[in-house]
Amino acid sequence: MERxxxxxxxxxxxxxxxxxxxxxxxxPLAGGTDLVLITRYEKVCDRVVDISLIPExxxxxxxxxxxxxxxxxxxxxxxxxxxxxxxxxxxxxACRLVGGPQIRNMGTLGGNVAxxxxxxxxxxxxxxxxxxxxxxxPAGRLEWPLSELIVRPxxxxxxxxxxxxxxxxxxxxxxxxxEFMKLGRRNALAISRLTVAALGRIDSRGCIAExxxxxxxxxxxxxxxxxxxxxLVGETPSDKLCREAARQAVAEMTAITGRRWSxxxxxxxLEAMVYRAxxxxxxxxxxxxxxxx
Amino acid sequence: MKHEIxxxxxxxxxxxxxxxxxxxxxxxxxxxxxxxxxxxxGECGACSVxxxxxxxxxxxxxxxQAGRRSVTTIEGIRGPDGVPxxxxxxxIEYGAxxxxxxxxxxxxxxxxxxxxxxxxxxxxxxxxxxxxxCRCTGYQQIVDAILAAALRRKEx
Numbered sequence: 414m415e416r417x418x419x420x421x422x423x424x425x426x427x428x429x430x431x432x433x434x435x436x437x438x439x440x441p442l443a444g445g446t447d448l449v450l451i452t453r454y455e456k457v458c459d460r461v462v463d464i465s466l467i468p469e470x471x472x473x474x475x476x477x478x479x480x481x482x483x484x485x486x487x488x489x490x491x492x493x494x495x496x497x498x499x500x501x502x503x504x505x506x507a508c509r510l511v512g513g514p515q516i517r518n519m520g521t522l523g524g525n526v527a528x529x530x531x532x533x534x535x536x537x538x539x540x541x542x543x544x545x546x547x548x549x550x551p552a553g554r555l556e557w558p559l560s561e562l563i564v565r566p567x568x569x570x571x572x573x574x575x576x577x578x579x580x581x582x583x584x585x586x587x588x589x590x591x592e593f594m595k596l597g598r599r600n601a602l603a604i605s606r607l608t609v610a611a612l613g614r615i616d617s618r619g620c621i622a623e624x625x626x627x628x629x630x631x632x633x634x635x636x637x638x639x640x641x642x643x644x645l646v647g648e649t650p651s652d653k654l655c656r657e658a659a660r661q662a663v664a665e666m667t668a669i670t671g672r673r674w675s676x677x678x679x680x681x682x683l684e685a686m687v688y689r690a691x692x693x694x695x696x697x698x699x700x701x702x703x704x705x706x
Numbered sequence: 707m708k709h710e711i712x713x714x715x716x717x718x719x720x721x722x723x724x725x726x727x728x729x730x731x732x733x734x735x736x737x738x739x740x741x742x743x744x745x746x747x748g749e750c751g752a753c754s755v756x757x758x759x760x761x762x763x764x765x766x767x768x769x770x771q772a773g774r775r776s777v778t779t780i781e782g783i784r785g786p787d788g789v790p791x792x793x794x795x796x797x798i799e800y801g802a803x804x805x806x807x808x809x810x811x812x813x814x815x816x817x818x819x820x821x822x823x824x825x826x827x828x829x830x831x832x833x834x835x836x837x838x839x840c841r842c843t844g845y846q847q848i849v850d851a852i853l854a855a856a857l858r859r860k861e862x
Contacts, residue, residue, distance in 0.1 A: 446748055515751060515761050515837045516763070602837060
């Protein structure tokens, strides 16, 4: 017996209608890299609604300082896109580090967010860009800052029958520099042990005008680390300052999660990654061994 | 449901369940056993096929998702009269095939790369096959074979 039925949506309104057809539990199917696996051991729906061929969901557009990415854009489409590479190279870098080529050709930003794994690679980059997620429901359009859409690992505020359609962000001001780093057991096809997304800008006086830091796989909710950012803003970038910020990031992680079985590994690893990322963002020469101590 | 696919350039129509993977459809309903099931969860690349020009894992793709789309499997990669094509020939010459289980996926990863990038560097080749595991060769021979095929195609 078939565990579920399949139907293909031609457009966003078509997908909303199919997802909300009475008497059937339907789930949107984008890249399938998570959902197809889950359906093998769990009854998740009566029918999958394939949204992967809806053209609007793949569009990436820029209008002045706003960039909108269709939630159905695959990691490959994002990392190859000129708008993304010009306005948010850190997001392109995050997408480049997802899985392997096959997974990047299949998996989508929307799927990564809807699945909401704590180790998702694109989410820290999107949160670092202060991305806003747009959702269409039968009742209308809803928007959430991405950091608020995801409640905890694998749980979002996405309403039943709603469809995540896009992410938008404001292009960081000129002079901004971003960095995305991933630590896994190997380069390809590795689940992130830790990631760091960082974005910063130095003003005309040589002081830090803006600093954003978002560690991934570090806490149940992927969010900016405000206390670490506060240490940086207004200061002149220096090796010492980046070391201090890296220590603060570890303290902030521990304050959220408490000390866990993985802390012995994650604390020194996060400290080194934040230090290195900030050195890159603020164009500093990092210590030869890359160690912050 | 009825699955209608453009498979290796030919229209194919077959009745099969809606919930099976493309790999399952290829192997068990269409008798094309070149695509292999290694891990079944998208980590080994042995099931790789080219779907509308992009390399994908057929174990994680629903057969229905390939409906009315173009699929290339290893059976569709061949030279004139069914002999190995230049890339497959390079795999033979460079000792890039040992047990052979990863080979169909590796050849398709190589073809997908060369279709988009006819002059890859060694590093780009390594990146292109990073979603395909080989437990025999140590990869060097596979990288050599893809590079040799790329150079030969440029000469033609």
